[in-house]
């Protein structure tokens with residue numbers, strides 16, 4: 001009976017996953033109820049992370065099945081009934097060489113794509129624009145240094161103020177607008193404590209640290225709205241500082257920056273934080 005119930009439960013879960021995966025008209029990526037796998041990749045980095053994950057899944061499945069087969073073999077062949085007089089062998093040089101060498105080979109096989117991926121994710125020397133992200137307790141602010149140098153804050157939308165289609169705990173008042181098919185450098189810092197700017201469908205999860213600028217990059221493949229969350233415990237409202245990125249065409253982005261410059265005051269160059277960002281920009285240009 002319990003087994004039946006468990007099976008039904010699994011079936012219901014699979015149905016829910018299928019429903020939430022294949023439904024929904026406008027493209028938007030966010031966590032879904034009963035989700036098991038990754039969110040759909042929307043950047044080359046996330047595509048490579050997914051490929052690497054799939055490779056590891058094949059390798060670990062192979063290892064698990066092999067060990068399971070060995071255990072079943074030993075249980076059947078060498079139990080007390082089948083093998084009443086056990087052998088006293090304690091060493092086998094050939095076997096010991098093999099069970100040392102094979103795991104090393106597997107690790108080398110994993111290390112190569114892993115290190116390649118780490119360097120691919122690290123930074124993009126050909127970035128076409130820069131987004132500056134600053135974490136605060138408990139909201140984010142965004143600055144567009146080479147698109148008019150305006151800056152704005154992005155706060156969670158309260159449950160009572162949610163509009164039709166806005167996901168609870170993920171929607172924000174001012175979304176980060178970014179162009180698709182553009183190599184975007186992202187510089188990240190914090191105003192107070194360590195936060196983490198995590199965007200699953202971009203393959204980004206990077207700490208924002210006070211007094212230090214971290215760098216990553218993204219190239220968004222498709223237009224749509226993407227959601228992420230702060231992923232470093234940063235205090236009482238840690239769960240209430242979501243991230244929403246709206247990816248639009250290059251033309252729409254240009255038009256938005258013109259509007260945004262009017263709407264959001266120009267970033268104040270006299271603040272030490274922005275002076276620091278400008279120093280970083282100068283250093284990057286000189287590089």
Ligand SMILES: [Cu+2]
Pocket residue numbers: 135136194195196230231232233234238241
């Ligand atoms: Cu935070």
